[in-house]
Amino acid sequence: MKDDNGIREPMVLLDGVELKLDSEAGSVNILKGINLEIAAGETVSVVGPSGSGKTSMMMLIGGLERQTGGRVQVAGHDLSTLDEDGLARFRRDNVGIVFQNFHLVPTMNAVENVAIPVELAGMDNAFDRARAALSSVGLEHRLSHYPGQLSGGEQQRVALARAIVAEPRLILADEPTGNLDGGTGDSVIELLFSLRAEHGATLILITHNPALAEQCGRVIDLQDGLIGSDRVVA
Amino acid sequence: MINAFRIARRELRGGLKGFRVFLACLALGVAAIAAVGSIASSVIAGLEEDGAILLGGDAALRMTHRDISPAERTWLEKSADVSRVVYLRSMARSDRTGKRSLVEMKMVDNAYPLFGALETSPAAPPTDLFAKRGGVWGAIADTALLKRLGIEIGGRVIIGDAVYEIRGTIDREPDRVSGARALQLGPRFMASAASVSDSKLVQPGSQVWYFYRIRLNDRDNLAAWKTDLDTSFPDAQWVVRDRGNASPVIKRFIDRTTLFMTLVGLTALLVGGVGVSNAVRDFLTGKMQTIATLKCIGASSGLIFGAYLIQVMAMALLGIAIGLLIGGLAPALLADLLRDALPLVARIGVYAQPLIVATAFGILTALAFSIWPIARACDLPAAGLFRDSIARFRGVPRWPFVVATVILLAALAVLAIETAFSRVVAIYFVAGSAVAMGLFAIAGILIARAAKLAGSVGGTGMRLALANLHRPGAPTGSVVMSLGLGLTVLVTVALIESNLGRQITKSLPERAPGYFFIDIQNDQVADFEKTVSEVAGFREMRRTPMLRGRVTRLNGETAKSENVAENGRWILRGDRGVTWARELPEGETIVAGDWWPVDYTGPQLVSLSANSAAALGLGIGDTITINILGRNVTGEIANLRDVRWGTLRMNFLFMFSPGVLENAPQTHLATVHADPEREAGIETAVAAAFPNVTTIRVRDVLETVNGFLGKLGLAIRMTAGIAIIAGTLVLAGAVAAGHRRRVYDSVVLKVLGATRRRIMGTLLLEYGLLGVITALIASVIGSFAAWAVVTKVMKFDFSFDPLAVVAAALIAIVVTLALGFYGTWRALGQKAAPLLRNE
Numbered sequence A: 001m002k003d004d005n006g007i008r009e010p011m012v013l014l015d016g017v018e019l020k021l022d023s024e025a026g027s028v029n030i031l032k033g034i035n036l037e038i039a040a041g042e043t044v045s046v047v048g049p050s051g052s053g054k055t056s057m058m059m060l061i062g063g064l065e066r067q068t069g070g071r072v073q074v075a076g077h078d079l080s081t082l083d084e085d086g087l088a089r090f091r092r093d094n095v096g097i098v099f100q101n102f103h104l105v106p107t108m109n110a111v112e113n114v115a116i117p118v119e120l121a122g123m124d125n126a127f128d129r130a131r132a133a134l135s136s137v138g139l140e141h142r143l144s145h146y147p148g149q150l151s152g153g154e155q156q157r158v159a160l161a162r163a164i165v166a167e168p169r170l171i172l173a174d175e176p177t178g179n180l181d182g183g184t185g186d187s188v189i190e191l192l193f194s195l196r197a198e199h200g201a202t203l204i205l206i207t208h209n210p211a212l213a214e215q216c217g218r219v220i221d222l223q224d225g226l227i228g229s230d231r232v233v234a
Numbered sequence B: 001m002i003n004a005f006r007i008a009r010r011e012l013r014g015g016l017k018g019f020r021v022f023l024a025c026l027a028l029g030v031a032a033i034a035a036v037g038s039i040a041s042s043v044i045a046g047l048e049e050d051g052a053i054l055l056g057g058d059a060a061l062r063m064t065h066r067d068i069s070p071a072e073r074t075w076l077e078k079s080a081d082v083s084r085v086v087y088l089r090s091m092a093r094s095d096r097t098g099k100r101s102l103v104e105m106k107m108v109d110n111a112y113p114l115f116g117a118l119e120t121s122p123a124a125p126p127t128d129l130f131a132k133r134g135g136v137w138g139a140i141a142d143t144a145l146l147k148r149l150g151i152e153i154g155g156r157v158i159i160g161d162a163v164y165e166i167r168g169t170i171d172r173e174p175d176r177v178s179g180a181r182a183l184q185l186g187p188r189f190m191a192s193a194a195s196v197s198d199s200k201l202v203q204p205g206s207q208v209w210y211f212y213r214i215r216l217n218d219r220d221n222l223a224a225w226k227t228d229l230d231t232s233f234p235d236a237q238w239v240v241r242d243r244g245n246a247s248p249v250i251k252r253f254i255d256r257t258t259l260f261m262t263l264v265g266l267t268a269l270l271v272g273g274v275g276v277s278n279a280v281r282d283f284l285t286g287k288m289q290t291i292a293t294l295k296c297i298g299a300s301s302g303l304i305f306g307a308y309l310i311q312v313m314a315m316a317l318l319g320i321a322i323g324l325l326i327g328g329l330a331p332a333l334l335a336d337l338l339r340d341a342l343p344l345v346a347r348i349g350v351y352a353q354p355l356i357v358a359t360a361f362g363i364l365t366a367l368a369f370s371i372w373p374i375a376r377a378c379d380l381p382a383a384g385l386f387r388d389s390i391a392r393f394r395g396v397p398r399w400p401f402v403v404a405t406v407i408l409l410a411a412l413a414v415l416a417i418e419t420a421f422s423r424v425v426a427i428y429f430v431a432g433s434a435v436a437m438g439l440f441a442i443a444g445i446l447i448a449r450a451a452k453l454a455g456s457v458g459g460t461g462m463r464l465a466l467a468n469l470h471r472p473g474a475p476t477g478s479v480v481m482s483l484g485l486g487l488t489v490l491v492t493v494a495l496i497e498s499n500l501g502r503q504i505t506k507s508l509p510e511r512a513p514g515y516f517f518i519d520i521q522n523d524q525v526a527d528f529e530k531t532v533s534e535v536a537g538f539r540e541m542r543r544t545p546m547l548r549g550r551v552t553r554l555n556g557e558t559a560k561s562e563n564v565a566e567n568g569r570w571i572l573r574g575d576r577g578v579t580w581a582r583e584l585p586e587g588e589t590i591v592a593g594d595w596w597p598v599d600y601t602g603p604q605l606v607s608l609s610a611n612s613a614a615a616l617g618l619g620i621g622d623t624i625t626i627n628i629l630g631r632n633v634t635g636e637i638a639n640l641r642d643v644r645w646g647t648l649r650m651n652f653l654f655m656f657s658p659g660v661l662e663n664a665p666q667t668h669l670a671t672v673h674a675d676p677e678r679e680a681g682i683e684t685a686v687a688a689a690f691p692n693v694t695t696i697r698v699r700d701v702l703e704t705v706n707g708f709l710g711k712l713g714l715a716i717r718m719t720a721g722i723a724i725i726a727g728t729l730v731l732a733g734a735v736a737a738g739h740r741r742r743v744y745d746s747v748v749l750k751v752l753g754a755t756r757r758r759i760m761g762t763l764l765l766e767y768g769l770l771g772v773i774t775a776l777i778a779s780v781i782g783s784f785a786a787w788a789v790v791t792k793v794m795k796f797d798f799s800f801d802p803l804a805v806v807a808a809a810l811i812a813i814v815v816t817l818a819l820g821f822y823g824t825w826r827a828l829g830q831k832a833a834p835l836l837r838n839e
Helices: A054-061 A084-094 A112-120 A126-136 A150-163 A180-200 B002-012 B019-050 B051-055 B070-078 B125-130 B143-149 B193-199 B218-232 B248-286 B288-296 B301-333 B335-343 B352-379 B399-418 B423-454 B462-471 B476-511 B523-535 B565-573 B610-616 B676-689 B698-737 B739-751 B756-793 B802-821 B826-827 B833-838
Strands: A012-023 A026-038 A044-046 A069-074 A095-098 A170-172 A202-206 A218-223 A226-231 B059-064 B080-094 B101-107 B119-121 B134-143 B156-159 B162-172 B188-192 B208-216 B238-243 B515-521 B538-554 B576-580 B589-593 B603-607 B621-629 B631-642 B654-655 B666-673 B694-697
Touching: A012 A054, A026 A054, A026 A069, A026 B162, A044 A054, A044 B188, A054 A069, A054 A170, A054 A202, A054 B143, A054 B423, A084 A112, A084 B739, A095 A150, A112 A126, A112 B134, A112 B756, A126 B156, A126 B352, A150 A180, A170 A180, A170 B125, A180 A202, A218 B188, B002 B301, B002 B654, B019 B051, B019 B301, B019 B335, B019 B352, B019 B698, B051 B238, B059 B218, B059 B676, B070 B080, B070 B208, B080 B143, B080 B193, B080 B694, B101 B143, B101 B193, B101 B694, B125 B143, B125 B162, B125 B188, B125 B698, B134 B156, B134 B335, B143 B162, B162 B193, B188 B193, B193 B462, B208 B218, B218 B238, B238 B603, B248 B288, B248 B301, B248 B352, B248 B423, B248 B698, B288 B352, B288 B666, B301 B335, B352 B399, B423 B462, B423 B476, B423 B698, B476 B698, B476 B802, B515 B676, B523 B538, B523 B676, B538 B565, B538 B631, B565 B610, B565 B833, B576 B621, B603 B610, B666 B676, B694 B698, B698 B802, B698 B826, B739 B826, B739 B833, B756 B802, B756 B826
Parallel strands: A044 A202, A044 A218, A095 A170, A170 A202, B101 B188, B134 B162, B576 B654, B603 B631
Antiparallel strands: A012 A026, A012 A069, A218 A226, B059 B208, B059 B238, B080 B101, B080 B156, B080 B208, B119 B162, B134 B188, B156 B162, B515 B666, B515 B694, B538 B576, B538 B621, B538 B666, B589 B631, B603 B654, B621 B631
């Protein structure tokens, strides 16, 4: 990714990012000054104990949460300058997200769930693309099934198809196998990596699974709201 | 059963969450029915307990146009105190200001009142107020008369040839409801009956009524006295009324108002029933995991059904109790309003019967509308309950539950019909409600199917909107039902009001004459016509002889109310205007038979209005006997006329051929059209030359009728408001039920890149489509209902007012959209993260 001067810009740039959330028990410092740069095309896993701020960091990168300090720049956009609708457009054009809980729209069937990002992006042939995406995750026989009629693994594959269908430059995956059994989880991850490779997108993957983390090119370890280590996988 | 109670008790510890709309719906409907019934009971109790005061006696005899004989009076005085009251309508004029006003005269004797007390300002005995002093009679009047004439107490008014001094104003006239006419066109004027002869108002054929009020020496012997009266005077022409039926007009008014308002309350309860059903379904949706768990550990469907029915009915009883509390206290809360609005003293209290009826309606509604969703939830297999919530409540439960629901709905219908004053109206209401609910249920299904068929028509927004209408679990059905029923009431009321308003403001003044003149004596006719036609601005005059009579026989048989159709009974109830004519009056048309020749001299023929002939079951060739001035006049029906009452012309039910009536003592009735700006000159000229002639300004009549219709409109609006509030509540409930899911869907869409505008656009389309389609259907049903009420109940011509319907429909669409938008916009402005984390 290059700017007007031909200088290569990072896909993600976190500059002294802080996140403080208010709760009934008082305010909690979740992120305490994160500095991070992720280049386009990288695959990065984020690990760390529960409560270390992994999901919060991903929410910030996806524009789903707003930092209380520092700067978040993703795909050339300074997210702090965008309003809610600006953030929505930013995600539409740049980001695909896979959640641990799938977050499919329960009242829409599989192909409709997958078609939405394409439709929102104003691309042609939304349903053809959605069918193709579902086919690429092996669900061509489940097109008209509703989420409630699908198994957990199938739902996550729908979510995966939805994340990649609009060919985003950045894929965010928050413990995508957390709710799946080992075998199903493996096949979902295999799909995630192959689809990412196919589209050349940047991947940020949150996981508790060390082996899975090692499949990425880089592993970032978050500890109590700070980056404990940041290493390239050999 | 014990287990069911145990489970229910534990579950109820969760409190009222999710039951607010349920409670509100039941409480509102039950409160409306209980309040209407309680108020009616307190008014009727007042009517019954104060019967003698309202009637002016234990019994009252009414004679039209002629007095009773001395022998009859002697008979009456044998066993009772007797008070004679003469009612007339005339013109009063101030000798000082020259202003004039029509007055409703009540001329009393020294025995008046036999019961109750006449309250005046200043307070004084009636004998003092009415005594003749220095050649001038005393009188009292409504303050309205003093205002109209521009005089004070002590001022003088001239009526006919008599002069009266106003010695006080009337604060409360105990027997005001028992006058000669239901509709009073002028203020009350009271004076001594002895002054009537001085006024010279009573001439042969004059419009005058004589009332004889009786206070029996043995007041417990009323029935025997009446029998004795009937036996002693079998052919007497008086109408006898007793304290047990003091004011049939008021009683009928209360009965009809109660019926109307109860039906509106019932509409609120029916609409609420939809809310009950929705609330129960939503409540059970939240209990799916519990139900599944209970099933997994061995609870039977029956046990679960019992446990949840107990919970729902416990909540229903709470809602009903709230409704009963409000309804039961309504008479006390509205005591001041009732005192001012009614001519009698309502007996404020708690009445069991209306509360029992309201409770029965509440319980039946709660049961009828909750058994279905409870049965559905309990029928689902345990494994299925653990899956997602969609498609849970579709389909039909097992047949016993279907049968139970049908029986309960039928019981509701039977209760509505059996407790109604008019079964026919109640049956129409029940049938109409059933058809309307059926149509909206079908409409809900059709809208969902059409949305599915339309599929991916239009852009993303349209596709999402259409999809939201047919998704499993979409609230389309309940929104269409609640919005549809509420809007139907709104359209019906809007159209009825618009038709009532149009009757008065639009159609009448164009065609109506400026004045009615009554009591023109035979020997005054020529002078009267000359005087009026010479006044500047005079346009046209019509005149007809005027007599009054009572229908006594139909085809030779004694005319009895019970033998004629309900809509014809009023004809037999009292005196009706009668006339004779050589030629068919202008503007009327013959619909059956032939008008008699101008020079007809044969046997007595009679022409009837087509509607009244139908109501009385009479046709061409039948005979009708009318007692006019004590003489029975029988005529053969020669033709039927189409009479248009709305024209305010001289319309008569009965017109005789020339002959017998030609020579009977009679007065004349005239209508005069004049330039509106100069019509006052006609009134002045007539008053100066013919003091006995009574002038009725059509504009005054219209104002009186307008005032009445205004009050009627207000009552309609207020009661309809209850049904509309219920509809809005249910609609809000239906929309709120899907709200959490909708916000979640919206947040997911936002995560995927949809802007708020786009999401709201989809919502706008979805609710807009629902609103528009439902509004269309409700407009048709509401228009039909309004047509039925206006033409069949009120007997007016119906005119469709598209503006009223469009306005009502727009309101409905705006309300739907506002409710649909409520909360979603706010949720969309917030960060998505917390919602995604919490899921």
